[in-house]
Amino acid sequence: MGKSTVASMFRRLGVPLFDADRVVHQLLAPGAAAVPAVSAAVPGVQTEAGGIDRVLLGQRAFTDPAVLRQLEAILHPMVVAEEKRFLDRTRARRKPFAVLDIPLLFETNSERRCDYVLVVSAPAIVQRQRVMRRPGMSEIRLAAILQKQIPDREKRRRADFVVLTGAGRNVTLRRLKAILRLLRKRGRQ
Numbered sequence: 001m002g003k004s005t006v007a008s009m010f011r012r013l014g015v016p017l018f019d020a021d022r023v024v025h026q027l028l029a030p031g032a033a034a035v036p037a038v039s040a041a042v043p044g045v046q047t048e049a050g051g052i053d054r055v056l057l058g059q060r061a062f063t064d065p066a067v068l069r070q071l072e073a074i075l076h077p078m079v080v081a082e083e084k085r086f087l088d089r090t091r092a093r094r095k096p097f098a099v100l101d102i103p104l105l106f107e108t109n110s111e112r113r114c115d116y117v118l119v120v121s122a123p124a125i126v127q128r129q130r131v132m133r134r135p136g137m138s139e140i141r142l143a144a145i146l147q148k149q150i151p152d153r154e155k156r157r158r159a160d161f162v163v164l165t166g167a168g169r170n171v172t173l174r175r176l177k178a179i180l181r182l183l184r185k186r187g188r189q
Contacts, residue, residue: 002165
């Protein structure tokens with residue numbers, strides 16, 4: 001959809017951004033907090049270096065719903081705790097707003113923690129082309145991912161703002177700037 005590009009644009013515009021995926025990667029790194037619990041719940045995914053093999057873990061989670069539920073029960077509370085620390089730091093720095101980059105926002109009911117929801121969207125053909133360029137991606141894996149997600153049409157319907165990324169980066173950046181101007185204006189009222 002272009003979510004990573006939009007996240008980078010927010011950072012360049014000076015908006016604090018919480019990246020839930022990055023936090024998960026940190027939690028699964030050698031010696032990190034989630035490693036013992038994940039390793040115990042999903043035997044065979046710990047690396048010799050003491051971290052978690054995310055590729056192997058992902059394969060297990062996508063093929064076994066019970067594994068996915070176990071992972072969510074371990075990781076979600078840790079990610080939410082880190083999100084709270086991020087928001088506390090952002091408030092302490094007196095930033096007027098922040099962005100929470102949360103995959104599966106609606107699927108996990110995480111939108112309830114947000115004042116506004118911005119959905120990044122792209123035409124299906126563009127989305128497919130972008131995703132298929134990722135390492136290790138296949139049509140089967142893409143289908144499995146899409147099966148677990150709320151359809152894009154529904155996400156756009158539920159969003160406060162929609163940013164379409166299929167028309168190029170300049171158009172996307174202009175849309176983000178317009179949204180930020182609107183939010184600043186709302187904040188002054």
